[in-house]
Amino acid sequence: xxxxxxxxxxxxxxxxxxxxxxxxxxxxxxxxxxxxxxxxxxxxxxxxxxxxxxxxxxxxxxxxxxxxxxxxxxxxxxxxxxxxxxxxxxxxxxxxxxxxxxxxxxxxxxxxxxxxxxxxxxxxxxxxxxxxxxxxxxxxxxxxxxxxxxxxxxxxxxxxxxxxxxxxxxxxxxxxxxxxxxxxxxxxxxxxxxxxxxxxxxxxxxxxxxxxxxxxxxxxxxxxxxxxxxxxxxxxxxxxxxxxxxxxxxxxxxxxxxxxxxxxxxxxxxxxxxxxxxxxxxxxxxxxxxxxxxxxxxxxxxxxxxxxxxxxxxxxxxxxxxxxxxxxxxxxxxxxxxxxxxxxxxxxxxxxxxxxxxxxxxxxxxxxxxxxxxxxxxxxxxxxxxxxxxxxxxxxxxxxxxxxxxxxxxxxxxxxxxxxxxxxxxxxxxxxxxxxxxxxxxxxxxxxxxxxxxxxxxxxxxxxxxxxxxxxxxxxxxxxxxxxxxxxxxxxxxxxxxxxxxxxxxxxxxxxxxxxxxxxxxxxxxxxxxxxxxxxxxxxxxxxxxxxxxxxxxxxxxxxxxxxxxxxxxxxxxxxxxx
Numbered sequence: 001x002x003x004x005x006x007x008x009x010x011x012x013x014x015x016x017x018x019x020x021x022x023x024x025x026x027x028x029x030x031x032x033x034x035x036x037x038x039x040x041x042x043x044x045x046x047x048x049x050x051x052x053x054x055x056x057x058x059x060x061x062x063x064x065x066x067x068x069x070x071x072x073x074x075x076x077x078x079x080x081x082x083x084x085x086x087x088x089x090x091x092x093x094x095x096x097x098x099x100x101x102x103x104x105x106x107x108x109x110x111x112x113x114x115x116x117x118x119x120x121x122x123x124x125x126x127x128x129x130x131x132x133x134x135x136x137x138x139x140x141x142x143x144x145x146x147x148x149x150x151x152x153x154x155x156x157x158x159x160x161x162x163x164x165x166x167x168x169x170x171x172x173x174x175x176x177x178x179x180x181x182x183x184x185x186x187x188x189x190x191x192x193x194x195x196x197x198x199x200x201x202x203x204x205x206x207x208x209x210x211x212x213x214x215x216x217x218x219x220x221x222x223x224x225x226x227x228x229x230x231x232x233x234x235x236x237x238x239x240x241x242x243x244x245x246x247x248x249x250x251x252x253x254x255x256x257x258x259x260x261x262x263x264x265x266x267x268x269x270x271x272x273x274x275x276x277x278x279x280x281x282x283x284x285x286x287x288x289x290x291x292x293x294x295x296x297x298x299x300x301x302x303x304x305x306x307x308x309x310x311x312x313x314x315x316x317x318x319x320x321x322x323x324x325x326x327x328x329x330x331x332x333x334x335x336x337x338x339x340x341x342x343x344x345x346x347x348x349x350x351x352x353x354x355x356x357x358x359x360x361x362x363x364x365x366x367x368x369x370x371x372x373x374x375x376x377x378x379x380x381x382x383x384x385x386x387x388x389x390x391x392x393x394x395x396x397x398x399x400x401x402x403x404x405x406x407x408x409x410x411x412x413x414x415x416x417x418x419x420x421x422x423x424x425x426x427x428x429x430x431x432x433x434x435x436x437x438x439x440x441x442x443x444x445x446x447x448x449x450x451x452x453x454x455x456x457x458x459x460x461x462x463x464x465x466x467x468x469x470x471x472x473x474x475x476x477x478x479x480x481x482x483x484x485x486x487x488x489x490x491x492x493x494x495x496x497x498x499x500x501x502x503x504x505x506x507x508x509x510x511x512x513x514x515x516x517x518x519x520x521x522x523x524x525x526x527x528x529x530x531x532x533x534x535x536x537x538x539x540x541x542x543x544x545x546x547x548x549x550x551x552x553x554x555x556x557x558x559x560x561x562x563x564x565x566x567x568x569x570x571x572x573x574x575x576x577x578x579x
Contacts, residue, residue, distance in 0.1 A: 052573035062514040062558035068437025070505040072429035081125040082397030084111035086181040097413040097426040104406040119144040121402035130390035133158040195380040202373035218357040225350035232346045236339040248328035255321035262317040266310035273303040435493040444489035453511040464496040527574040539575035
């Protein structure tokens with residue numbers, strides 16, 4: 001029973017397996033067997049499709065890329081303007097310039113044990129600055145001394161106050177300001193003694209001339225004439241200071257007394273007249289229709305006459321006083337004129353006596369000696385004054401180097417300790433880093449000093465920077481002497497910060513030549529087509545392989561993209577090519 005049931009089941013499984021095998025073989029054959037038309041269609045090229053890009057809204061920045069090198073800029077070779085110290089002996093470096101930072105007031109080097117100071121200024125050192133020297137270089141030195149805290153004026157004159165400030169600058173660094181050398185001191189002493197000798201000789205000759213018998217009477221006349229002139233001048237001065245003589249003062253006092261007496265009489269007469277005209281009220285009055293007694297009218301007339309006479313007397317007294325003053329003034333003027341005449345006469349007498357004395361001295365045999373001795377004194381004084389004008393503390397031409405900008409950096413020393421100083425002593429650069437590179441001529445037209453830039457190191461770290469110079473100014477200020485090739489223009493960039501930077505590092509800088517303030521619509525440059533009418537358009541895909549032209553206006557272009565405005569929106573697909 002079991003065997004009969006198992007056999008039909010096996011048979012069913014076998015049949016189903018066979019069906020599956022036959023179906024698989026049929027499918028395989030159907031996939032491999034195609035008609036010629038199907039095979040041709042399979043092997044034909046696919047239908048072309050459009051290559052598009054999305055319209056983006058973002059800020060667009062246009063840059064010029066510069067490959068350059070970090071280095072210190074503004075190289076300046078320096079040399080000494082003259083001798084160091086007070087002598088012209090062999091100049092030999094006793095301490096060479098040291099590479100590194102150089103601040104104002106620092107000692108750049110030593111020559112024959114003397115310092116060479118670095119100071120800021122645009123006027124080159126070109127002479128020995130001596131006492132009394134004037135000029136722009138002196139004023140420049142004074143400004144540097146004030147910046148360093150040593151004080152002093154800003155007069156442009158190398159005076160005592162400036163010398164004191166220079167002395168303080170030297171002392172602050174452990175040196176002594178340049179004093180006169182032994183030879184200068186000996187020369188000064190010799191010239192001083194020459195003046196003394198000439199003055200002694202002149203005094204001796206003058207004494208011999210004055211003691212001559214032919215001039216003694218004339219010298220006496222001159223002394224007497226001087227005394228007479230002094231006396232006349234004193235008399236005139238006293239008379240001018242005195243208004244009245246004692247006699248005139250007596251007359252004036254009498255006239256004043258007469259005036260006062262007349263004034264008193266006039267006052268008494270006027271008071272009596274007033275009393276008569278205004279009798280007391282207690283006196284019985286006359287009856288109506290009657291006249292005053294005759295005696296009262298007569299008294300009033302008499303008193304009026306007294307008042308008139310008193311006034312006349314007062315006028316006469318005053319006139320008499322005026323005559324006294326007038327006569328005194330006339331007498332004073334006459335006296336002054338006489339005294340002035342006496343002064344003139346005394347002056348004429350003194351001039352005559354002095355002329356006679358001069359003539360006598362000129363005719364004296366010793367006069368020639370006196371004249372020659374006077375010339376010798378003048379010549380000796382002139383020589384001493386000329387030498388003394390530059391005698392004292394000085395600043396030798398080689399002991400100061402003026403540099404346009406400080407602090408700076410000593411980039412290279414041209415001398416070593418022990419070597420003779422003949423030409424350049426060192427090369428200094430700016431203390432800040434600069435990126436030197438070049439761009440082609442077309443890109444250089446887009447660059448302007450002051451543009452912002454970004455410096456990127458090999459490590460990926462970036463630094464803000466600014467374009468400093470383009471073209472010839474950049475070539476002059478760059479420390480590198482290499483010339484750009486193939487007509488390229490040199491450029492110079494200055495980092496905002498030098499922290500973490502090292503000289504000689506290769507960098508890539510991107511100078512921003514244009515940027516949009518706000519996000520704008522951006523498409524690839526290849527999407528913009530200019531038609532025959534000169535208008536720019538883009539092809540917008542609004543459905544698969546379906547496009548329409550949209551007129552746009554292009555703006556800033558950067559990194560293969562361009563700003564556009566028109567009937568576009570962010571996310572639109574624009575055609576950049578055909579597939």
